[in-house]
Amino acid sequence: MASSLHVAVDVVGGDHYPTNPIAGAKLALESHSNLVLHLLGPEDLVSREVDAHGLDRSRVVVHHAPDIVGMDEAPSAALKSKPNSSIALGNGLVKQGHAQAFVSAGNTGALLAASMFILGKLDGVSRPTIGTVYPTLKGFRLLLDAGANLELRAEHYMQFAKMGRIYAEHLMGVDSPKVGLLNVGEEAEKGTETILETYNHLKELPEFVGNIEGRDILTGKADVFLCNGFIGNLLLKFGESIPEVLTQLLSNSMKEKALDPAQQALVVDVFKETMQPFNYENVGGMPFLGVNGISMVGHGGSSPKAIYNMISNAMHCVEVELNQRILSSLN
Amino acid sequence: MASSLHVAVDVVGGDHYPTNPIAGAKLALESHSNLVLHLLGPEDLVSREVDAHGLDRSRVVVHHAPDIVGMDEAPSAALKSKPNSSIALGNGLVKQGHAQAFVSAGNTGALLAASMFILGKLDGVSRPTIGTVYPTLKGFRLLLDAGANLELRAEHYMQFAKMGRIYAEHLMGVDSPKVGLLNVGEEAEKGTETILETYNHLKELPEFVGNIEGRDILTGKADVFLCNGFIGNLLLKFGESIPEVLTQLLSNSMKEKALDPAQQALVVDVFKETMQPFNYENVGGMPFLGVNGISMVGHGGSSPKAIYNMISNAMHCVEVELNQRILSSLN
Numbered sequence A, B: 001m002a003s004s005l006h007v008a009v010d011v012v013g014g015d016h017y018p019t020n021p022i023a024g025a026k027l028a029l030e031s032h033s034n035l036v037l038h039l040l041g042p043e044d045l046v047s048r049e050v051d052a053h054g055l056d057r058s059r060v061v062v063h064h065a066p067d068i069v070g071m072d073e074a075p076s077a078a079l080k081s082k083p084n085s086s087i088a089l090g091n092g093l094v095k096q097g098h099a100q101a102f103v104s105a106g107n108t109g110a111l112l113a114a115s116m117f118i119l120g121k122l123d124g125v126s127r128p129t130i131g132t133v134y135p136t137l138k139g140f141r142l143l144l145d146a147g148a149n150l151e152l153r154a155e156h157y158m159q160f161a162k163m164g165r166i167y168a169e170h171l172m173g174v175d176s177p178k179v180g181l182l183n184v185g186e187e188a189e190k191g192t193e194t195i196l197e198t199y200n201h202l203k204e205l206p207e208f209v210g211n212i213e214g215r216d217i218l219t220g221k222a223d224v225f226l227c228n229g230f231i232g233n234l235l236l237k238f239g240e241s242i243p244e245v246l247t248q249l250l251s252n253s254m255k256e257k258a259l260d261p262a263q264q265a266l267v268v269d270v271f272k273e274t275m276q277p278f279n280y281e282n283v284g285g286m287p288f289l290g291v292n293g294i295s296m297v298g299h300g301g302s303s304p305k306a307i308y309n310m311i312s313n314a315m316h317c318v319e320v321e322l323n324q325r326i327l328s329s330l331n
Helices: A019-031 A043-052 A075-081 A086-095 A108-119 A154-170 A193-202 A229-256 A261-274 A304-319 A322-330 B019-031 B043-052 B075-081 B086-095 B108-119 B154-170 B193-202 B229-256 B261-274 B304-319 B322-330
Strands: A005-010 A035-041 A060-064 A101-104 A129-134 A141-144 A179-182 A208-212 A224-226 A285-289 A294-298 B005-010 B035-041 B060-064 B101-104 B131-136 B139-144 B179-182 B208-212 B224-226 B285-287 B294-298
Touching (some): A005 A019, A005 A086, A019 A043, A035 A304, A086 A101, A086 A108, A108 A294, A129 A154, A129 A229, A154 A179, A154 A193, A154 A224, A229 B261, A261 B261, A285 A304, B005 B019, B019 B035, B019 B043, B035 B086, B043 B060, B086 B101, B086 B294, B101 B304, B131 B229, B139 B154, B139 B229, B154 B322, B179 B193, B285 B304, B294 B304
Parallel strands (some): A005 A035, A005 A101, A141 A224, B005 B035, B005 B101, B035 B060, B179 B208
Antiparallel strands (some): B131 B139
16 A cells, blocks of 8 residues: 555635535545545634544544635735634645645635745745646646746746646646747747747757747647746636636527527537536646645635645645656756 | 728738738728728739729729738838838828828738838827727727737826727727726736836726736726737737637537537537627728827738728728827827
8 A cells, every 4th residue: 555645735725615625625535545634724613524524534634723814815914914824834734744735725825925935945946936727729738827926037937947847747747748938929039028038048948849829829839838927817817717708608699599498408518518628627726836845726716626636636746756856857 | 972081902911912902992992982992012913903803993093012021021121121012102102191091911010110110100109009809798899009019118008098998989989998907916006016007007097997807808897908019919819719729629529429410500500609709800900009190900811801891990090080089188
């Protein structure tokens, strides 16, 4: 039997706590026999939920974290005023070696700040980053940075390229990932001064395939799309809005064409299948890359299945020794 | 009868010249009885096409423009080495008052450079800009800047807000247009230093509705979306790629579900209707805003219908006195 793997889970993070984190934790325990969970939140609340959902007490440790950080709280103020939050204590468990990873669907900014402050940066990393998986015709691919660093210099893009390639290869199963730089044209001389300088740095990397235009994202022309966090955040939220908007447009056209119920059912069925590549639930969460420990954030609206997938992904990051690989690539 | 309106048309611009510009010109002549067209390109070629398509010679003036600027030529080099291009001479006709507007589906960069160099800027304008219409649940809305200015300062955003509001109201038929700033969050304190400063400037404008996130574009939360040209270009091309990518995904799921031909026809029919809001053909082209004259650019792939709509839109810009309105708002 494989040795135990310890993952800390924020029970009071996200829009649907404590139910979804607990339900996701239960799925993870059922699916991974070597998993031990450290559940963080106000002890009464967590214990009650553990019993209500019937989690296996022998594989669960409850850690009292009385402070709850809200989804919209300013990160630094929240961390200062709430030293006993699930976010602070969860990263602390990783730092102290009690857990090998921490996962949360909570406040992304606070999670990033806490992971950087508590775990620190990996040797050689200028700035940690957070990516997002992005739907493409070839399946999910990686978009870096997704909002952690609004402005970047050339050397940051270089590090993100290396970390992104490793993540795409070892956690997303992409063979020889291709890294592209989001830009306004394919030609080397396109873009702002920063982007031109970045291009000249990146072209030294064997994984770099050049500039990628807006039209090349959904087609999956690269496996890792590099951009600053301002752009990444806009694209991330834009992408998330596509299924809902199209559902609305589809509903309008079905009305206009006065489809009968059987026809509507057929169209909706095909459409749902069509939008499956946009279903982020299958991914769950992403680790902050460049942090000295596995600390992972998921979508605020995470379902139990998304939490389950985030825990599984965290285990996977530990198993493939993500951070050791990043260290080797950077140093 | 209304007095004649003279529009110059680039016959050798775009991916499908001369056929599409000429076919679009013909549609425009048939639809607007007060329209006179000035057709630019190599004289032999243009004359032959005019006759082949049976355009009304009494309402057409052919201007010999032997130089052809390619779609991918560097703008400044092209303008220097090709003084007798349709792009240079077309803007010249506007400058000299022989035409009230010039339209082209050609090289956007060269068109912008030529319009700025030949027509100059409107009094009080720091930088001319080009927008793009963007599909939303409420219909097409305006995204500014779409690629002309990769980096912007706060004062540029201010002018773009004013010019964009006027365009949305008078050319797109939006009542009391709302202007939003694309940003990584709704709160006033979000974004880069430039964006924070821009927000503080913009909030003085009655039309400003605050920060707009990536998820709020397709839902049409604002009528004018402000961003720098780097972001605008990425979003423009991303948006254009959506129909094609979804068509591919739809085709995959129809195969997977093994629909019979009748079912496929139904689904495709509804889907086509669903994607209609993304059909740029209905818009045709946009004027460079802030230039002293109406000079308009359309998509390189413009169909005859798109060219026709671009000509109609150019006439509309003249009729509503777009530039006089911009001048009043800025000075």
